[in-house]
Amino acid sequence: MNKNLKLFLGFTYLIILSAFLYFIFSNIQINRLDDFSYYKELQLSLDRYMGNRLLINVIYFSLFSIIWVVLLGFGSPILIISGILFGKWIGTIISTIAIALGALVLYSIANFFFRDIVKTILEKKFKKYLQLFQKNEFYYFFIYRFIGGLGVPFFLQNLFPVLFDMKKINYFFSSFFGFIPSFFIMNTIGAGLNNYIEQADKFSIIDLAFTPQIYFPILMFIALITSSLILKNFFFK
DSSP: OOHHHHHHHHHHHHHHHHHHHHHHHHTSOGGGTTOHHHHHHHHHHHHHHHHHSHHHHHHHHHHHHHHHHHTTOOHHHHHHHHHHHHOHHHHHHHHHHHHHHHHHHHHHHHHHHSHHHHHHHHHHHHHHHHHHHHHOHHHHHHHHHHTTGGGOOHHHHHHGGGGGTOOHHHHHHHHHHHHHHHHHHHHHHHHHHHHHHHHOSSOOHHHHHTOHHHHHHHHHHHHHHHHHHHHHHHHOO
16 A cells, blocks of 8 residues: 555544544533532433433444444443443443444454554564464454453454454454453443442442442452453463
């Protein structure tokens, strides 16, 4: 690809990302983030809004999540928000599908337009794992997703398969199934936060920590991290 075209695409990408983030943060009252009543107001407004237009809001949220991932956004905020908006079960389904699709779109764009750049940045870091993934890309990429991507930032996890030109269908389904355990836990935490804000009169970190909807998924998360470390040592020595 022509160097000038790459620079143009990269610059355009940064402009879109900046505008997108500005739109998000301009609609948040930053000066009230330490006011618990602000979160209760948001919770009541969200409940009314979501209840009236559930299907269309699912579509909006899914599109937002796909775009967020394509623009190199972190996955955790989306998972917490989906748990708050839709509950742990529906939230898990929606966020898993949307983020897996967003990751696939990002991978497809990077593989088509920025393959040389991605290889230059990531090939040395992942060189020792390439033969492993080429042996069985679906199986090992599923394990890779399940264990959290070997501690690699989420957007780089999504780009890593460019190095071995992974099939798109394998990319999507290995991501989808690998995401489910951790995504369910994060959505459960989001749903627990929503319940706590609805029921509490004032914020207390101790009450929050001992809320079953919070501490139980945290214990699940610790168990998942422990199992992920075992799997990491087993599959990616």
